[in-house]
Amino acid sequence: MKLLLITAINEFEKEVKDILIKSGAKSFTYGDVKGYKNGTENNVADNWFASSYTEIDSLLFTVFLPAENLENILKKIEEFNTEQETLSKIHVAVLNLEQQF
Template identity: 35%
Template sequence: MKLVIVTAVEEFHKEALRLFKEAKIESFSTSDIDGYKEAPSLLATSSWFPSVKGGSESHMFFSFTEEEQIERLFHLIAEFNSTLETNNPIRGVVLPIEKYI
């Protein structure tokens, strides 16, 4: 069993859900997150009225699942990303699980 974590900007939320379904990962969780490409300067973040725009609305998906489903998911994500004309692809990582209950 492994932990897979996938992030996607709001624009690709429905597509990410579809990819999980196609990969036959039926149990997963999601969380709304803000994505940042550049860390704002300390000066801008300390202001009450910063001129720096907030992060991009994004989603994080995660699931404890088997390697076979993760391989399929990563294949589907790679296919999806190959068609994009943006620099905000769906991203994924896998973490091994040493112990679980």
């Protein structure tokens, strides 16, 4: 059994849901989260109104699935990200589960 944590901007909600459903995820949860990006590597002094961080409205998906479904989901996420012209991507972390109840 695997646990996937997927983050994406709100605009990608439909696409993430489609990927999960078409890849055999039987159930998942998701909710609104605030993404945070530290912008201090940019020259803030060049912009009078700049701040050192940016908050982004995002979604966090929690998915439990059998290991055999994992590769298909990762492949579809990679394909989606490759096709994007925006800087934002779908991000995924995979955790192995030793026990489940």
